[in-house]
Each structure stands twice: as structure tokens, then as C-alpha cells.
Amino acid sequence: NAGVTQTPKFRILKIGQSMTLQCTQDMNHNYMYWYRQDPGMGLKLIYYSVGAGITDKGEVPNGYNVSRSTTEDFPLRLELAAPSQTSVYFCASSWERTGELFFGEGSRLTVL
Amino acid sequence: EDKVVQSPLSLVVHEGDTVTLNCSYEVTNFRSLLWYKQEKKAPTFLFMLTSSGIEKKSGRLSSILDKKELFSILNITATQTGDSAIYLCAVLINTNAGKSTFGDGTTLTVKP
Numbered sequence: 001n002a003g004v005t006q007t008p009k010f011r012i013l014k015i016g017q018s019m020t021l022q023c024t025q026d027m028n029h030n031y032m033y034w035y036r037q038d039p040g041m042g043l044k045l046i047y048y049s050v051g052a053g054i055t056d057k058g059e060v061p062n063g064y065n066v067s068r069s070t071t072e073d074f075p076l077r078l079e080l081a082a083p084s085q086t087s088v089y090f091c092a093s094s095w096e097r098t099g100e101l102f103f104g105e106g107s108r109l110t111v112l
Numbered sequence: 113e114d115k116v117v118q119s120p121l122s123l124v125v126h127e128g129d130t131v132t133l134n135c136s137y138e139v140t141n142f143r144s145l146l147w148y149k150q151e152k153k154a155p156t157f158l159f160m161l162t163s164s165g166i167e168k169k170s171g172r173l174s175s176i177l178d179k180k181e182l183f184s185i186l187n188i189t190a191t192q193t194g195d196s197a198i199y200l201c202a203v204l205i206n207t208n209a210g211k212s213t214f215g216d217g218t219t220l221t222v223k224p
Contacts (some may be wrong), residue, residue: 031210042116042200042214043155050209058211090154099144099204099212103154 002026003078006091006104013081013111021076021107023091032074033058033101034066036087043090049074050096081111114139118201119213126223129191133218135201136183143206145177145184150198150217158186158199191222 004025013019025032030051035043045058049068063085065077074093078085090107092101115138125131137145144162149154159168159185161177168175172191176182188195198219202212 035210035214040121040216042118042216043202044214045211048209048211056209094210096210098160099146099210100157100160101146101148101155101202101212103156105148 004091004093004102005027005109006089008107009105010108011110013078013109015081015111018077018079019081019109021089021091021109022073023074023076023104024072025074025093025102026072026089027093027102028071029102030071030073031094032068033077033092033094034064035090035092036060037090037106038087045105046076046089052076078109083111085109086111103111114203114205114213116201116203116213116215118199118218121216122219122221124195124221124223125191127192129222130189131191131220133186133188133199133201134183135185135215137193137201137203137213138182139203139205139213141206142179142203146202146204146212147175147184147186148200148202150200151196152196155200161213191220193222193224196220196222 033048034046047066050056091104147158159175164179198217201215
């Protein structure tokens with residue numbers, strides 16, 4: 001049982017490049033989330049989804065996009081990368097409304 | 113705007129000490145408060161608190177919620193070096209989306 005799997009673990013991008021962070025969970029959770037964590041800070045919600053085909057913006061959605069075509073997968077797309085997007089990104093999932101989040105191991109992204 | 117504030121931001125203690133970490137919140141539509149421990153990678157779940165005055169306990173860790181004064185504390189007794197981590201407090205909002213608002217965390221360092 002793998003839980004929440006994120007790829008890649010590390011990536012360096014140049015300003016203006018685009019990329020997709022992949023997230024897959026095998027716990028059949030309907031709820032999935034993308035957070036970013038900047039140094040010394042807590043987690044800020046980027047986007048979330050309550051089920052396949054349904055996504056919505058969190059606190060800091062600018063510069064990102066998501067899709068949710070299946071229950072298992074919730075990729076995060078960065079368009080036109082900027083240095084401000086340098087961060088550690090966490091994908092998480094949960095049972096409906098229980099609140100306990102199961103996290104992936106994180107993806108460290110650097111934009112130069 | 114929902115807000116979760118943790119204090120102190122960082123703490124250095126010696127093995128065997130007892131520590132108290134604080135989390136205060138101002139949110140609309142509170143559902144529950146959660147504590148997570150973050151070592152090198154992803155946060156892992158510690159406690160979920162929904163009712164005031166009921167202590168949750170796991171080994172040397174315990175936590176309690178005061179819904180009247182809008183805060184929670186996390187106690188760690190007889191600290192060990194393995195307790196060194198970032199401790200994150202999150203408040204789950206009572207919506208269909210199961211969204212959590214995180215504090216900035218308390219970085220605990222336990223010295224031998």
C-alpha cells in the first residue's frame with residue numbers, strides 16, 4: 001500500500017518553463033489537495049478536489065492549474081515558472097470531511 | 113480571513129525536558145483542530161481534537177482543546193532527540209471541501 005506518491009522529488013526549472021507535478025493515491029480517497037511550503041512557513045493550499053471532475057482554488061492558486069480525471073490522480077501544472085514558485089510542494093488526500101491528511105513525500109522545486 | 117497562530121516559532125530544549133506548544137485560531141465555521149509532526153519530509157498526523165476539555169494522549173504526547181478561548185496546546189514530556197521536528201497545527205473548516213488552514217509551525221530541537 002503506497003499511500004500518496006509524488007513525482008518528481010526534485011526539479012530545477014528556468015524562468016518561463018512549465019512542468020507538471022504528479023500525484024497518485026491508492027487509498028480511494030475522494031478528497032485531494034496541493035499545498036506549498038516555503039521555508040519557516042506552514043502549508044498554503046493551492047488547489048483542492050472533492051472528487052473526479054471537481055476542482056477548486058485554494059489560498060494561493062495563481063500560476064498553477066490542476067485537473068482530476070480519476071479518483072487516483074491529481075496533477076499540478078505550473079505554467080511560466082517564476083522564482084516565487086520556488087518551494088516544496090505536498091500533495092495530500094483524505095477521507096471525506098474527516099480532516100486527517102495523508103501526505104506525499106514532497107517535491108522540491110527551484111526556479112532559477 | 114481564517115488565521116492559525118503557533119507559538120513559539122522555535123524552541124531548543126535538552127533531553128528530559130517537558131515542552132508546551134501553543135496554537136490559537138480565529139476561523140469561521142470550526143470543525144476540528146489537528147496536530148502534525150514534520151521531520152525531514154511529509155507531515156504525519158498526531159491528534160485530532162473536536163471537543164473542548166478532552167485530552168488526547170499518545171505515549172509522551174498529549175493535547176487538549178479549548179473552544180471557548182480558541183486555542184490548543186501540545187505537551188511533550190521527557191523529550192528525546194527523536195522529538196526534534198516541526199510541529200504543525202491545522203484547523204479544519206466545516207465545509208464540504210474538508211479544507212485545513214495551517215499555522216507556521218513550531219520548530220522543536222531537542223539536544224542530548
